[in-house]
Amino acid sequence: MDVLSDEQEALIQRTAGEFLAAECPPSLVRAVEKSEEKYSKQLWTKFADLGWLGLCLPEEQGGQGLPLTYLGLVLEEVGRYLAPLPVHSTMVPALVLASFGTPVQMKLLERVACGELLLSFGIVERSGRWSTDAIALSGRRDGNDIVLNGSKYFVDNFRIAQKCMVAVRMFGADGGDEGPAAVLVDTASAGIHCEPLLTTAKDGESVVRFDDVRVPQSNRVGAPRQGRAAVDALMDYASVFLVSQMQGAARRAMEFAVEYVKHREAFGQPIGAFQAIQHMAADMVNAVDGTQLLGREAVWRLSRGLPARVEVAQAKSFANEKCLMVCRSAQQMHGGIGFIAEFDLNLWYRRVTSWTLRGGTTYEHRARIASALLDTPGEVRLGRALELPAAAPD
Amino acid sequence: MDFAFTEDEERLRAEIKAFIARQLTPEVKAQLIAEREGHGRGPLAAAFFRDIYERGWLGVSWPKQYGGQGANRFAQYIVEEEFYRAAQLVIGGGGTGVPAVLAAGTEEQKRYYVPGSIRREISFCQGYSEPHCGTDLAGIRCRATRHGEIFIINGQKIYTTGAQAATHIYLMVRTDPNSKRQAGLSILLVPMNTPGITIRPLWTIQSDPPAPPKTTYGEPRTNEVFFDNVEVPATCLLGAEGDGWAVAQRGLNLDRVGAWRYLISVMRDEDIVNLIKKDEPPTEGLRQDPRVRDKLAELWTEGQVCRLMTMRSLSLEQRGGRFKYEGSAEKIWAPEHGVRATEAISQILGPYAQLLNGSPHAINNGVFAHNLLGAFQSTVNHGSVQVMRDQVARKGLGMPKQRN
Numbered sequence A: 001m002d003v004l005s006d007e008q009e010a011l012i013q014r015t016a017g018e019f020l021a022a023e024c025p026p027s028l029v030r031a032v033e034k035s036e037e038k039y040s041k042q043l044w045t046k047f048a049d050l051g052w053l054g055l056c057l058p059e060e061q062g063g064q065g066l067p068l069t070y071l072g073l074v075l076e077e078v079g080r081y082l083a084p085l086p087v088h089s090t091m092v093p094a095l096v097l098a099s100f101g102t103p104v105q106m107k108l109l110e111r112v113a114c115g116e117l118l119l120s121f122g123i124v125e126r127s128g129r130w131s132t133d134a135i136a137l138s139g140r141r142d143g144n145d146i147v148l149n150g151s152k153y154f155v156d157n158f159r160i161a162q163k164c165m166v167a168v169r170m171f172g173a174d175g176g177d178e179g180p181a182a183v184l185v186d187t188a189s190a191g192i193h194c195e196p197l198l199t200t201a202k203d204g205e206s207v208v209r210f211d212d213v214r215v216p217q218s219n220r221v222g223a224p225r226q227g228r229a230a231v232d233a234l235m236d237y238a239s240v241f242l243v244s245q246m247q248g249a250a251r252r253a254m255e256f257a258v259e260y261v262k263h264r265e266a267f268g269q270p271i272g273a274f275q276a277i278q279h280m281a282a283d284m285v286n287a288v289d290g291t292q293l294l295g296r297e298a299v300w301r302l303s304r305g306l307p308a309r310v311e312v313a314q315a316k317s318f319a320n321e322k323c324l325m326v327c328r329s330a331q332q333m334h335g336g337i338g339f340i341a342e343f344d345l346n347l348w349y350r351r352v353t354s355w356t357l358r359g360g361t362t363y364e365h366r367a368r369i370a371s372a373l374l375d376t377p378g379e380v381r382l383g384r385a386l387e388l389p390a391a392a393p394d
Numbered sequence B: 001m002d003f004a005f006t007e008d009e010e011r012l013r014a015e016i017k018a019f020i021a022r023q024l025t026p027e028v029k030a031q032l033i034a035e036r037e038g039h040g041r042g043p044l045a046a047a048f049f050r051d052i053y054e055r056g057w058l059g060v061s062w063p064k065q066y067g068g069q070g071a072n073r074f075a076q077y078i079v080e081e082e083f084y085r086a087a088q089l090v091i092g093g094g095g096t097g098v099p100a101v102l103a104a105g106t107e108e109q110k111r112y113y114v115p116g117s118i119r120r121e122i123s124f125c126q127g128y129s130e131p132h133c134g135t136d137l138a139g140i141r142c143r144a145t146r147h148g149e150i151f152i153i154n155g156q157k158i159y160t161t162g163a164q165a166a167t168h169i170y171l172m173v174r175t176d177p178n179s180k181r182q183a184g185l186s187i188l189l190v191p192m193n194t195p196g197i198t199i200r201p202l203w204t205i206q207s208d209p210p211a212p213p214k215t216t217y218g219e220p221r222t223n224e225v226f227f228d229n230v231e232v233p234a235t236c237l238l239g240a241e242g243d244g245w246a247v248a249q250r251g252l253n254l255d256r257v258g259a260w261r262y263l264i265s266v267m268r269d270e271d272i273v274n275l276i277k278k279d280e281p282p283t284e285g286l287r288q289d290p291r292v293r294d295k296l297a298e299l300w301t302e303g304q305v306c307r308l309m310t311m312r313s314l315s316l317e318q319r320g321g322r323f324k325y326e327g328s329a330e331k332i333w334a335p336e337h338g339v340r341a342t343e344a345i346s347q348i349l350g351p352y353a354q355l356l357n358g359s360p361h362a363i364n365n366g367v368f369a370h371n372l373l374g375a376f377q378s379t380v381n382h383g384s385v386q387v388m389r390d391q392v393a394r395k396g397l398g399m400p401k402q403r404n
């Protein structure tokens, strides 16, 4: 046990941070908000050239084969600098391919590692619910094809991605329900309609409609009986790496606020000398540190191949409340200025508000934790991992 | 980054659990409780401690040359956790007493106090608080005047928990009569049987009826301790004369973290889940209540943060690092979680949560009611959460001190 970063982990995180500090000023984040693509192609190329995308991909596909914890650390920095890059939307499905992909699908990772192939993923539908049970988009087997019908909501970076990993409900040619599965779809396929959304993050989310979209059966991720596991992994990676980003962003917002209150004066002294402000700051520290510890533990378990659904749920439910509290408190400490569009702090506030609502809400994740606590046999003990019962709500 | 105990550590945990299952009989437990109440050590308890001692579980992380095992901080933690869970027995751990002696003591003091504590022949109570100053400790008035090779102590301490059973008091005194605030304070290790010391009990909110096992701050009693021309040799001094503030700081930090502090903050979370899981009257049906399910999941997650903050402190200690703000941060999070959990649980249980130990229909011997009486105390002692927030802001974030 040593929950702190080791030397190599700290070095990689620092290096990623230094790169983004130099290359990703708030002015770039603003410029990209106004752009059509909602990402910076130039920064993406540099980021990929430095090898960050391949960090945790298999060595056979040109990656470095490091544990997932490294990607978590890099995403903390991506969040910290609000880097307008499709790292999360690309790496989440890429990691599912790395675990479940067929040899042909695994080949795609070579192009992911070098930044050539941008990915996206679609899970949530019109209900807005973060739940496998809410996946209704149908994938009907038809000869050698799968025919997709339905809609995915809140799909990040669909418009710039070449492929999208879509969570579907599979049906046999006879109409029999075969359960959830993940299917890779070319974003340029016939029958796809994409409608951009305007989110508080001002990033690239869309609603994507699939009307009789045909993909070959070979685009199904993993063996037929692994469909559910692949979708679970897709959802877990999506949630937990959002936590990494949220934590990095919230920490940065806290640092802005701490700097500000050390210099802003009122009643004859820096407002940061007032206990009311200091106590708010102390609570912000525990909120981001708590998120960091829960998030890193969940990523670490995933990196070891240990069951981590409950840990992911803990991290995301906590992060949703606490990271927003931190960013809102940072606003409070800034008084009026944080509300002004030109002032950079609101870039962090706006993104974190969005991220708390993606990848599962607080209540959805808590329902999962409650199920592991209460719908399982035997006594619980903190420090002993919980597992979800087979029929857990999600 | 590594969030698991090693195989060796897990093996140690299994050994301890097996030992406890075998040796901690109800008769032994009864004698342990009697000892805590100041009735001295019974023969079964003595044999129990001897067995623990022979297995090397007392002083696991303390140096071999003074009778410890020289093992790492995590092994020590495991011992502390298992014995506290089984019998609310505090073994090793903390920062006052032996860890302070190891950090600041002379060779002679280490050779005397460490093996003695490991054999549980020596135990310390803490003499910091005084009637007029607790949080603001630098206002200490209890004084020790030096006369050549002796000190003469006069003054009063308050809330000296365990003074009735301890062999020694870890005493913070003012040795320089002309000093103010932190300067001029010293630590003395004073045998409690020295003439001139009077102990007077202060009965707590938990004394009638006594709190059941596993209560957060179930102490029925603390004490006032009076010093009337108490004469001790100058060799009682721990660290340099006038350096008491610095000597105490590290110990106070260690007292704010560790197995004990963690467990008193989170055992509620387990108790309530395990109770509701049974799905029996009077909590039958709560298992399906979505409000209850949501709240328990929230509390559980907060409890995990308590655990992870404890692991962070141990990781820092194991690396030989010093706390910057982490000990103080944990001393906000864990006690306040304990309070939030206690109060939320009482609303889940309804009127049953007011029933004390011995009352008809009390749940789990009234532990949830006694927690309502005790949990908040953890936010006050050893550095209140207000002062801990000051520390996190100033030491962790470099925020300025308020001008007067």
Ligand SMILES: Cc1cc2nc3c(=O)[nH]c(=O)nc-3n(C[C@H](O)[C@H](O)[C@H](O)COP(=O)(O)OP(=O)(O)OC[C@H]3O[C@@H](n4cnc5c(N)ncnc54)[C@H](O)[C@@H]3O)c2cc1C
Pocket (backbone or CB within 6 Å): A275, B125, B126, B127, B128, B129, B131, B132, B133, B134, B135, B136, B158, B159, B160, B161, B162, B204, B217, B219, B222, B377, B380, B381, B382, B383, B384, B385, B386, B387
């Ligand atoms: C059961 C029990 C066991 C104890 N055991 C021991 C023991 O073994 N040894 C020992 O030495 N002491 C012990 N104590 C004493 C304990 O450490 C003190 O009660 C504690 O330090 C608070 O001091 P006080 O009671 O004098 O309250 P005060 O210091 O008067 O504090 C009262 C309130 O004012 C707040 N406050 C104080 N200063 C500030 C500030 N600057 N900013 C904002 N708020 C502030 C505090 O947070 C607190 O809420 C024990 C207490 C209890 C109840």
